[in-house]
Amino acid sequence: MVVAGVLERGGKVLVGQRSHPAWTAGQWEFPGGKVEAGERQEDALAREWLEELGVRVRVGAEVYRQQVETPLGLVVLLALRVALLADEPEPQALEHRSLAWVVPQELAHLPLLQSNRPIAAALAAQAQ
Numbered sequence: 001m002v003v004a005g006v007l008e009r010g011g012k013v014l015v016g017q018r019s020h021p022a023w024t025a026g027q028w029e030f031p032g033g034k035v036e037a038g039e040r041q042e043d044a045l046a047r048e049w050l051e052e053l054g055v056r057v058r059v060g061a062e063v064y065r066q067q068v069e070t071p072l073g074l075v076v077l078l079a080l081r082v083a084l085l086a087d088e089p090e091p092q093a094l095e096h097r098s099l100a101w102v103v104p105q106e107l108a109h110l111p112l113l114q115s116n117r118p119i120a121a122a123l124a125a126q127a128q
């Protein structure tokens with residue numbers, strides 16, 4: 001399972017531009033990563049945000065859950081809302097080339113990971 005975090009502030013949502021692996025490089029995503037064996041989904045997401053963005057978050061409601069086909073094979077992608085507890089997200093450890101705050105309606109114009117497009121559509125619909 002892959003967990004992804006949706007952080008909204010002032011009507012904008014945070015997305016990161018991936019630097020690797022090659023099939024994702026340059027594409028934008030909701031930051032997150034793989035759930036490790038025995039790990040709770042919420043704990044995995046909080047761990048990934050600390051590792052990749054340097055921030056502590058509280059994990060909230062589910063936005064989207066779907067089995068998706070990726071070059072890794074079939075994975076369950078779970079998107080959860082997150083709230084910042086401390087600090088400001090900054091790219092860490094070269095995981096992301098850059099970060100951007102985008103209004104949900106503009107997400108459709110970004111080269112998002114294919115698997116993230118339905119999440120963006122759900123957020124844009126909620127923002128109507």
Ligand SMILES: Nc1nc2c([nH]c(=O)n2[C@H]2C[C@H](O)[C@@H](COP(=O)(O)OP(=O)(O)OP(=O)(O)O)O2)c(=O)[nH]1
Pocket residue numbers: 002003004024029030031032033034035068070072077113115116
């Ligand atoms: N982070 C993230 N990854 C996603 C999303 N959608 C999607 O298909 N993926 C894929 C891309 C990655 O190959 C994989 C997640 O791996 P990752 O590289 O972000 O996570 P990780 O830190 O646990 O992985 P690793 O580098 O330790 O192998 O899932 C998404 O919304 N967010």
